[in-house]
Amino acid sequence: MSKLEIIKTRTTKYIIRQIGLDMFTFNEAFRRIRGEMKYKMFECYVCNKDFKDDDKISLIITDKGNKVVCHGCGVEIKKELEDEE
Numbered sequence: 001m002s003k004l005e006i007i008k009t010r011t012t013k014y015i016i017r018q019i020g021l022d023m024f025t026f027n028e029a030f031r032r033i034r035g036e037m038k039y040k041m042f043e044c045y046v047c048n049k050d051f052k053d054d055d056k057i058s059l060i061i062t063d064k065g066n067k068v069v070c071h072g073c074g075v076e077i078k079k080e081l082e083d084e085e
Contacts, residue, residue: 012064014062014063014064014067015062015063016060016061016062016077016081017061017062017063018060018061018081019058019059019060019061019074019077019078019081020058020059020060020061021058021071021074021075021078022056022057022058022071022074023057023058023059024056024057024059024068025054025055025056025057026042026051026052026053026054026055026056026057027053027054028053030057041057041068044068044069044070044073045060045067045068045069045073046069046070046073046077047069047070047072047073049070051070055070055071056070056071056074057069057070057071058070058071058073058074058077058078060074060077
């Protein structure tokens with residue numbers, strides 16, 4: 001008997017309205033504050049890289065809520081937003 005699979009993929013489009021580059025530093029206090037929340041913000045929303053202690057975290061404001069990104073993704077997003085203006 002073969003296994004049947006159903007695979008669904010959902011694509012969500014986010015419109016980035018603003019970015020705060022390097023707004024937070026990932027550390028024990030950040031983990032303690034965010035640890036109980038549903039969206040913990042422990043990884044980059046764009047590239048999924050896990051944050052390590054002392055990493056700078058950027059905040060993006062989208063039409064579907066705030067998300068956090070790593071410094072590298074934040075720099076790229078900021079440049080794209082500036083290029084659009």
